Amino acid sequence: MPGDEKKIVIKNDWCKGCGICAEFCPKKILYIYNDKVNIKQEDECIKCGLCEMRCPDYAIYLEEFMCKEDKSYA
Amino acid sequence: MPGDEKKIVIKNDWCKGCGICAEFCPKKILYIYNDKVNIKQEDECIKCGLCEMRCPDYAIYLEEFMCKEDKSYA
Amino acid sequence: MPSKVIKNNFRVERLPHIWCPGCGHGILMRAIAVAIEELNLDKDKICIVSGIGCSSRAAGYMDFNTLHTTHGRAIAFATGLKVANPDLKVIVISGDGDSSAIGGNHLIHACRRNIDITTIIFNNNIYGMTGGQYSPTTPNKEKGTTAPYGNIDKAFDICELASGAGATYVARSTVYHVKKMIEYVKKAINHKGFSLVEGASVCPTYYGRKNKKGSAVDLIKGMKDNFVDISAKDKLNKDDIKNKIFMGEFKNVQEPEYIEEYFKIIDMFKKEVSM
Amino acid sequence: MPSKVIKNNFRVERLPHIWCPGCGHGILMRAIAVAIEELNLDKDKICIVSGIGCSSRAAGYMDFNTLHTTHGRAIAFATGLKVANPDLKVIVISGDGDSSAIGGNHLIHACRRNIDITTIIFNNNIYGMTGGQYSPTTPNKEKGTTAPYGNIDKAFDICELASGAGATYVARSTVYHVKKMIEYVKKAINHKGFSLVEGASVCPTYYGRKNKKGSAVDLIKGMKDNFVDISAKDKLNKDDIKNKIFMGEFKNVQEPEYIEEYFKIIDMFKKEVSM
């Protein structure tokens, strides 16, 4: 499964705490604390990438760990 | 008949001899001579006003002689 | 002695106008005068606003309040005039270049605002005043002095553009179909909101000559053949449609008018004061 | 360490960008980068051209040839760039104000010419950069600092305007519907001719605040509910249609492209010489 190779990453200094990722995370595992995003249960993350897709500040994303070829980011 | 009260008038000094009136006169009674419009058989004129309507220089028109009320010019 | 409609609506001492023999603009200018005459409007309340171009010279001949502005900006001047004094009947006369090249932005925004101004476009498909350069309405492949090898631009359909931008009355006629022209101008003037009537005109001097389309007479004869009323569209087969240009009323709807809406705000404060 | 798509397409040292927390522009800017990445284009051949506005600041962050021009004129600059070097992929990023207020004329003329440029409009329905004045896309009755009593203007439908002006690819998506946005941008870039993708954005700082519409999250939730794909239009009843905004591909046709047509003339002379 492709999801296995991915991991959610937060770039804290870029996060402006807007809460968009949290609102639209289907698993509701993101939350804002002290104006920054945080993850509740990382293991519940389904690696759907919706948070990355809608983060206006590129502060949260899925990193592929064993990627050989460019996958679609859409 | 309303036509009876009208008469075709040519304002020679304004005519630029473009020939538009002559071309579209349904009775073909207008012609251009020496760069000005002229009438062949005035009595054949049906007072349709098409010449007036399309003369770009307002050099030919129907004059109403006994008009009491404003008639449509269209 | 000129005819009554001319005497009543023109500055006769300034005629004959500067337009070339056979120029279609004279026909359209008269059509506007007839429309005004038939509507029995107060001459002192009529403003003719124009830009720069052969067509825009119309303003100087008509016996109303006349404002000959800068190239392309007539509608913007007209907007100020109308907002300042809503009692005025503001009519813009503009060329295809004036209204749709340099003036395109003001045109679409007036459409959008639906401000109560009537715009009549004398569309001769060319920049006449400057000597025959192609305009945004010059048909593809035709020539202009700046399109010596044939125009590669696609032409605007001004009526479509205006509709897309939100105008509430849009119609087209030609210098051949003068009665229709007068009818549409009358309806446009009476329309509450932004109205646009495109009058297809002819420029024998440049457009006709450059494109070897003959005299004014030839050009107008062409109109007789090529323009078809929009109501007949469905009856035509595909091949016929290609070579035809449609005329008629394309749009006629009622929507909130800009100035009326603004006065609602003013009235709101008036009421507040009187309360 | 930022993500791969960011590293590959952005000037990372200039991030984070100046946009406010929750500003939709960042979402759209990323969508463009993803589209470019997926199309595997040569970065050296991509030009991003923008005007002035919050949205137009995008140019400075993207790691291509970037041209941040004057307010409203991006498309005109882009036209020169593309005509001078047709090998370039020219993408304009513009705001609703930049493209449809002051820049409206250049927009409609680029549509008309069908020149091979892709324009992406970040439409937040407001002038963000200058602090929240209403724009040509601010919905009627909403507020802006210059519409303190509610906007009385009618809003442009930018997609309709572009279609009426002759654009050959026209689509709309939103910061909520990002996948669609990416898809349309990709298609637009690949389209030969003038293509336009409107991306509905959000400005929580001014639009949201002025209109008491809450946070960025609230605004984006609104989009989820209000935007409906155009394909579903026929299935909706009249009342539903009123409150919906349509998205999707509105136009996708092939017509002669400006630069290709121009090169036919050049080639004609080349042949003449070689004969």
Added chain:
Amino acid sequence: MHNNIKFLQGNEACVHGAIYAGMKFFAGYPITPSTEIAELSAVMLPKIGGRFIQMEDEIASMAAVIGGSLGGLKSMTATSGPGFSLKQENIGYACITEIPCVIVNVQRGGPSTGLPTCPSQGDVMQAKWGTHGDHPIIVLSPISVSDTFELTVKAFNFSEKYRMPVILLMDEVIAHMREKVIIPNEGDMVVVDRKKPAVEASEYKAYEYTEDLVPAMANFGEGYRYNVTGLVHDETGFPVNSTEEAERLLNRLMGKINSNLDDILIYEEYLVEDSNVLFVTFGCMTRSTKEAVNKLREEGIKAGMFVIKTIWPFPEEKIKQISKDKDMIFVPEMNLGQIRQEVERVVKTDCNIYGINKANGEIITPEYINECVKEVLGKCLAK
């Protein structure tokens, strides 16, 4: 706080001044740092039956303002550098058609987009020469928030009296700072309205050559049906292609200014008389300069300051006259020496003229001015 005392931004004072002067129409397009003028106009105008419209760009705004004025309402627009550049064509139109209106330009750092939020005085020459062809123009530049109120009223008055566009050349410092303003009561300040025709419509000549050079102006819709054109025209308002009429028209247009200098030139003097070090200053730089003058005086240097409020027409004669017995003139400006060049042109004595210039987006400090002065003085002593 007394109702008439307000604590306002320069931009706000401008709107209050305009309304005091009778403004009933504002057309504009937002641009930093002038936007507050549009915003406050949008709030205030409908309350007094006036009208605000946001146009699609600055060109349209300028056009609408001219149209609005011809429609009978006192009209204003406001912008900053880039928008001011765009308005130029239609400003020329207002000049030749003699339609009163007020254009506010809140200067910001240029050229081009430059430093959009920073102050500058870089548009001094543009305000006179920005549009093509010779033309008359009046340009006023306020030195404080309350002065902004006053000069806005005067700008409207001049524009109505002389039938010409008047430019209020502000700078970001004055535009955005807040100070106390006392709003005068109705009648306290003169408000001038355009001269209306005293003749029948049939006798009316819209561009008549009268003794005062200013033709009476009928508004559209008042029963005088005349023609307005940006082409050279004769006294009837219709275009003519005659060298005589062209000359006559331009002479009258320029004459409206040249024969009314006493009325139009506004300036202030501060410790000028006994000074030998003279500052010539305008706009926000007046503020730094006054502080500098005070400090120099404290140190025993006889400094004085001439404050130009009417920048165009330039107060040539006055400056010529007061410069006669001065040793040196300093012109501190937030540009590369635009007013200095004018001073150089008019001062024909041996008096040395020095520019103190910065065009970097910051107001020049009193300290820097004094440093510059002392450097020069030091050199003179060394000689």
Added chain:
Amino acid sequence: MHNNIKFLQGNEACVHGAIYAGMKFFAGYPITPSTEIAELSAVMLPKIGGRFIQMEDEIASMAAVIGGSLGGLKSMTATSGPGFSLKQENIGYACITEIPCVIVNVQRGGPSTGLPTCPSQGDVMQAKWGTHGDHPIIVLSPISVSDTFELTVKAFNFSEKYRMPVILLMDEVIAHMREKVIIPNEGDMVVVDRKKPAVEASEYKAYEYTEDLVPAMANFGEGYRYNVTGLVHDETGFPVNSTEEAERLLNRLMGKINSNLDDILIYEEYLVEDSNVLFVTFGCMTRSTKEAVNKLREEGIKAGMFVIKTIWPFPEEKIKQISKDKDMIFVPEMNLGQIRQEVERVVKTDCNIYGINKANGEIITPEYINECVKEVLGKCLAK
């Protein structure tokens, strides 16, 4: 007729000159009396693989020309007064972004629509000050049809060499008259191309501070991915909000001109040395003036003529120097004294300066010039 000898209008010579200089892109919008430049460009450019585009207005034309130049083609636009006013905002953009291009303004009677088919020299000051903010600009003005060819080539050369917009300020007289022009062979005249970067893309700084003050310019698409903005920027091309960088940038921009005056200033002298009555002249007025000088000489009056071809930067030092031993200077201009004011500014001797001015749509005749001179001479004798 020899292939290289042509009988051309000034406007046509301009296009030939531009093509000689390497023009490959023209964007414009027609306007009298410049239209022939667009028309001939439309005819000629595709034949040499170049491109002509008619834009929707002058603003777009100016924008397209800047875009075209950045895309790698030498680019030009042409217009007249009203269009020149509209181009101003984007001219300022070209100044601050240092994108080479040539803007032709064929002056016609202003202000506003004015006298559209008549000659004028009314845009001299606008050419320098038309856009907001201080900025560098080079303005050349030809005196004949063949001079138009030459100065067009030089305009391109300067624009490429110094990376700035150059304005060719023509007038309707020169633009529409026909004269003999000898088109030089390839190589006869120098043609300058922009300096290209000599470094790797990763090392490239688009706005580097180099000794010659002119940064190397990469065209878009050549592998250097950089940012161009009208905001104040540092040497990387990215916006900064720093007074130091703002000052540094403006200093460099102005320095490109100030440190190259010897190269940029073009002028001619005619019988200047032994003259005591000096004319300072430019453009078509050179023609009337030369005739006037010849007639005055015939009558024993020692007249001479200084012809300004580079109007901006103004040849201050040169005029200062040659005016030293002159009794009087006459400046005949088809405007109200725009160059005269500059002469007044720079000439600090007792030498009297007189304007001979008409702004009525006609070239001033040699006879009128001589009348004016004699009137002054008569008064002097009477004293």
Added chain:
Amino acid sequence: MKKELRLTGSGGQGLILAGIILAESVIKNGFNAVQSQSYGPEARGGASKSEVIISDKDINYPKVNSPDLLLCLTQKSFDKYAKNIKKKSILLVDSCVNIGDNIGTDFCYKIPIIDTAKEKIGKQMVSNIVALGAIKELIEDIEDESLKESILARVPQGSENLNIKAFNEGKMLIKNISNRS
């Protein structure tokens, strides 16, 4: 008498309004006042600076050279503006700010302005008014009554009580320190 104040923090903290209220209040007492602010291009959520000069004479140069009172509500603004503070000036910082140990002034007040707004008033938005209360206690020439009047005239309708409460809490923050000392 001449006092220069500089209020700094981030975009939405209402410091411009605070400056205006302050200046307006002293004008009522016959003083002159000038208020100005910085407009960075990065004003969107970035640093914010509001300056007030109060004087019994004409105020010429309108910018603050070196403030008699500097307020810093954020770390960023402290880092940017507190460096060159005069020895005799008052430095007022929110407790969230880390001031290090190299303060140039002898008069530094670190108080929980934002927390007071959040916790005692329940609205972080009124931090600016809390700060005003503190400033009132630190600058002599500011009158309690006229300052309150100004606050009431400028805050949104319906929020008057809240703001007066915030103002009083602000005053208390300083009074408590003074009492303690």
Added chain:
Amino acid sequence: MKKELRLTGSGGQGLILAGIILAESVIKNGFNAVQSQSYGPEARGGASKSEVIISDKDINYPKVNSPDLLLCLTQKSFDKYAKNIKKKSILLVDSCVNIGDNIGTDFCYKIPIIDTAKEKIGKQMVSNIVALGAIKELIEDIEDESLKESILARVPQGSENLNIKAFNEGKMLIKNISNRS
């Protein structure tokens, strides 16, 4: 040697082209020449004026002051331009023009230029070339061969013969008068 010519008539008569051809032809012979024309705003079909100055020296002032030869093809142009003609100048008018009896010059030629074009050549359009033929006969320094060359270089392809014929007819018009006299 310096000659000033003014060719006048109405819009479409090709007088500007005639002036260009004339000037171009003398340039080939080493002379200098300047051609210019008036652009009235009413150029649409209105009056037209084309001026040529020929000289063996530099030509400075490029406009014609008082022509050595004045051509008038229409009554309007005659009325406008013939008033101030010099006594020694040549006046060449089309026969359609009513010249009255107060002509200022001693050298007036009234010849059927337009009719010749219409009737002998069959194209009114070539009136300008007929006029050139006549002018050639009246002005010394114009050479037959180079003028013909110039005509051929500037007229539309395919119309060469017609134009040379027109040119010759024009010459004949003057020659006939001279012969008669």
